[in-house]
Amino acid sequence: MTSTQKSADSLGTFTIAFYNTENLFDIYNDRSKHDRDYLPNSERRWTKKRYQNKLDKISLAISKIGETKSEDAPSIIGLAEVENGKVIRDLLDTTHLKGIPYGFVHFNSKDERGMDVALIYNTTEFTVTHSEIFELIFERSEGGDDFTRDVLLVTGSLKGETISILVNHWASRREGTQLSEVKRLQASEKVSEIIKDIQTKQTDAKIIIMGDFNDDPHCKSITQLTENNNVFNPMNTLQSYNRGSLVHQRKWHLFDQIMFTMPFFESRENHLEFDSANIFDADFLKEYKGRHKGTPFRTYAGNKHKGGYSDHFPVYMTLKK
Numbered sequence: 001m002t003s004t005q006k007s008a009d010s011l012g013t014f015t016i017a018f019y020n021t022e023n024l025f026d027i028y029n030d031r032s033k034h035d036r037d038y039l040p041n042s043e044r045r046w047t048k049k050r051y052q053n054k055l056d057k058i059s060l061a062i063s064k065i066g067e068t069k070s071e072d073a074p075s076i077i078g079l080a081e082v083e084n085g086k087v088i089r090d091l092l093d094t095t096h097l098k099g100i101p102y103g104f105v106h107f108n109s110k111d112e113r114g115m116d117v118a119l120i121y122n123t124t125e126f127t128v129t130h131s132e133i134f135e136l137i138f139e140r141s142e143g144g145d146d147f148t149r150d151v152l153l154v155t156g157s158l159k160g161e162t163i164s165i166l167v168n169h170w171a172s173r174r175e176g177t178q179l180s181e182v183k184r185l186q187a188s189e190k191v192s193e194i195i196k197d198i199q200t201k202q203t204d205a206k207i208i209i210m211g212d213f214n215d216d217p218h219c220k221s222i223t224q225l226t227e228n229n230n231v232f233n234p235m236n237t238l239q240s241y242n243r244g245s246l247v248h249q250r251k252w253h254l255f256d257q258i259m260f261t262m263p264f265f266e267s268r269e270n271h272l273e274f275d276s277a278n279i280f281d282a283d284f285l286k287e288y289k290g291r292h293k294g295t296p297f298r299t300y301a302g303n304k305h306k307g308g309y310s311d312h313f314p315v316y317m318t319l320k321k
Contacts, residue, residue, distance in 0.1 A: 012321045013275060014125065014158065015066030015074040018210040018258055020169070020246075021058050022299050022310035023115070025083045026090070027051050033114030035083065043303050050307070054299055055087075057309045059094040065280045069318045073100050075125045075158065077314075078167040078210045079118045080149070084108065088118055107133045109150040117152045117167040117211070129162075130155040134194060136187050138171075148183065151191060155198075159321055161206070161272050164198055166191060168211025170221070173248070184214060184221040195229045195261070206272065207231075210258040212312065217254060226259060233259040234277035234317065245279055245313045247295045254279070256315045270321065277317040285309050 025038035027048055038046040063073045082088055088104045091097065105128060106118040121128070133150035149169040155162065168191065171183035191209060198205045209231065215221045217236045226233050235257040238244075244252035256279075264274040287297050287308075297308030 013070040014076075014272070014319045014321070015070045015072070015316050016076045016165075016208060016210070016258065016319065017062070017065045017074040017280070017314050017316035018078040018080075018167070018212075018256055019058070019062065019065075019314040020080040020212045020256060020310060020312035021082060022312065023081050024054065024058065024079075024087050024091070025051075025114075026087050030083070030114060033083070034112055035114050038083075044300060044305065050305060053307060055091050055094050056096070059091055059096040061280075061285060061309050061314060063096040063100075064282065065314050066278075066316045066318055069276060073097070073122070074316065076119065076121045076165065078152075078165065079120065080167075080169040080212045081115045082106070082118050083114050083116070088120065092120065103128070105131045105152065105154050107131075107150065107152065109133070109148075110135065111149050115149060115169070117149055117169050119152060119154050119165060119167055121154075121156070126156050126158045128154060128156040134190060136171075136183075136190060138183055138186065148187075151187070151194065153194060158272060158319075161321075162202075163206045163208060163272070166194060166207065166209045166211075168209070168213060170211065170213045170215070172214050180214075181221070184219075185224070188221040188225045191225060192228055195231070199261075204263045204266075205261060206263050207261045208258060208317075209260065210315075212256050214255050217257060222257070230262055231259050232262060232265070232274075233257060234274070235259070235315065238277070238279055242294075243279065243281070245281075245296075245315055246311055247292075254315075256312055258315055258317045260317070264319070272319045272321050275318040275320045278315070280314040280316055285313060 092102050101123045102120045103123045104120040109116045131154045152167040155164040170187045239254040244254045245256035298311035
């Protein structure tokens with residue numbers, strides 16, 4: 001079906017997505033970051049060929065997200081685990097995305113590993129009017145500050161309507177679920193502050209909160225965010241014992257989520273309204289054989305290069321106007 005033969009259902013449908021790209025690093029050493037694992041001479045042998053393969057795969061995945069609903073590539077995509085602006089420019093210069101007029105918003109964070117969040121967007125559909133970052137700083141047990149990924153706020157006009165998007169990548173569970181929970185609760189409180197600040201200026205603000213939260217929809221960090229801010233989480237019903245956005249410790253989880261404020265439910269003429277939400281877990285993104293069959297086809301398993309997409313599936317929501 002060509003762009004001039006779109007179904008009636010797809011007209012006026014816009015896809016908003018989030019994708020944790022699993023360590024999208026370039027091949028160059030940045031002495032300010034711990035990126036030594038992603039160099040050509042490292043144990044992982046992160047070569048130009050492997051980097052280009054990764055870019056091609058991630059861009060293919062992005063181009064397909066939500067295509068059954070809108071028949072177009074996403075209007076807006078939040079990204080996690082990108083090293084810098086260069087990798088985003090390289091991503092947008094690939095065959096699958098080159099023809100789409102994407103722009104991006106990215107700030108360097110103080111995350112030790114150099115993994116940032118970012119937002120890419122179709123410049124013909126979304127116009128950025130404001131962007132800023134909010135640092136998340138934790139105290140180390142041995143003293144000093146511990147930084148993680150910033151919260152990115154981007155406000156703009158999507159087809160003439162103002163929306164604000166918060167892109168998150170909360171603290172991982174690497175040091176244990178309970179030990180690390182306090183960091184995610186602190187991040188949740190910071191996001192609540194940002195939401196409330198936006199709403200003091202515009203009570204009916206349309207706000208989208210997306211990210212890799214390293215917690216499931218039922219976890220305290222998420223439920224306190226939704227309950228304290230009248231936020232709806234459509235991902236609540238998507239997780240099951242055999243489906244999620246990633247496998248962590250041999251169990252399916254839905255750490256990747258997209259939530260939004262209630263004005264997206266208002267049905268008014270010529271206004272953006274929530275339509276649907278889902279995990280983009282198409283077969284081409286999955287391991288196709290072996291004991292990990294059906295799980296995300298990742299780039300690395302430890303130091304072994306598998307040449308896949310990411311250890312996360314993207315998630316997305318659609319809006320209708």
